[in-house]
Amino acid sequence: MLTPEQIRDRLLARFPGAAISVVTNPGSSGQHSLLLPAGEGRAIAEFLRDDPELALDFCSNVSGVDWPDKEITETVKKTVPDPAGGPDKVVEEKIKKLQPGYLEVVYHLYSMAKKHGPVIVRLRTGNRSDQVTLPSFMPVWRSCDFQEREVYDLYGIVFEGHADLRRILMWDGFKDFPMRKDYEEPDDYEWEPTPHDDVLAKAKVHYPATAPAAAPAPEGKA
């Protein structure tokens, strides 16, 4: 089994100049993945399947991930000349940056023929609103059919080249993408017997404006 770096080099030899990089996983599983460019994604997928060394003939799992816009703080060191003529000072400056969000789809590929895997590949959309199109891998691995439909249903990633891209869990007229982090669910929290945390905040909207005066406080309580 080739390492992700070896697979990347193999791909770069076949697709020179393609923006393929290895995304390392710092967790204990150490399952590193390959980030593929959306443009050449389909051709690369076909190569991964047909290459005799890799022969990744089975896609077992397709997942969506939502990465919302994130504010990150970077610390930059700067040298400022001392106006009094002394030695230069090193000043630390904190810069807040908005890291734009994107949607991501992750494929787990295995080889039945060579009994190895998984090779994990990712593709990322341009943003979370209007550039959400990615190439579909359904023509490459048939098992992507329903799973890409599910990713489309719950995250709103549009798979170009998918033969039958409809919602699969929610109904056709549904407009939202429930697994996105900023999804607002319908407000049906009118009956929450034991609310706490987030649910409590949502349920409180439905509490009577003033507690009925007739209800006396229980005995022994203020």
Add this chain to the structure above:
Amino acid sequence: MSDAPVITDAERDELRRHGIMLTSLGELAAWGRSKSVWPLQFGLACCAIEMISASMARFDIARFGSEVFRPSPRQADLLIVSGTVTKKMAPQVIRLWNQMPDPKYCIAMGACAISGGPFKQGYNVLKGIDRFIPVDIYIPGCPPRPEALLHGLIQLQEQIRTGKRPTPAKVARPGECTIPEFGEHDLEPAKDPAVWQPPVITRQP
């Protein structure tokens, strides 16, 4: 029929001891009805497995006259909502209920059918079938054991026999429940206010 009994139960027992059975047609019908509650053969999620188990030899729901699970709502008296009602499934469940002839009864079996259960805060699960269908018996549990289902059934039979079911509200409003449409964000309507109102909670501020 007046509410006051013509003869007391003690008098009736006394007559029965002498070989005379005194009853009314209504009582006889209610007794017969209570002993042949035919459920709709219909399950939704894991609770359905317990319902199936209750119908098999070990728990044997046939002892209570309910073994005849009907595959058609036209022949069923009892809807056992056994499991999670997703919002996508809810209109079909209510349509089945509407197709059942009166008098009909509904058992909400398990946390999901009562309130949405473990999936209550999900985007896709109806928070209790009682938002659309008048429920007669609630059986808590996740899942309730088959014995609990049998207990619920016996409670229902008892209420049918003593004339507490169908309820006056149900008799006054027979037939159809509102079937919600699939909306852009939720079912429309998300609940039927004629059937279900949230209980008023008074809490200390």
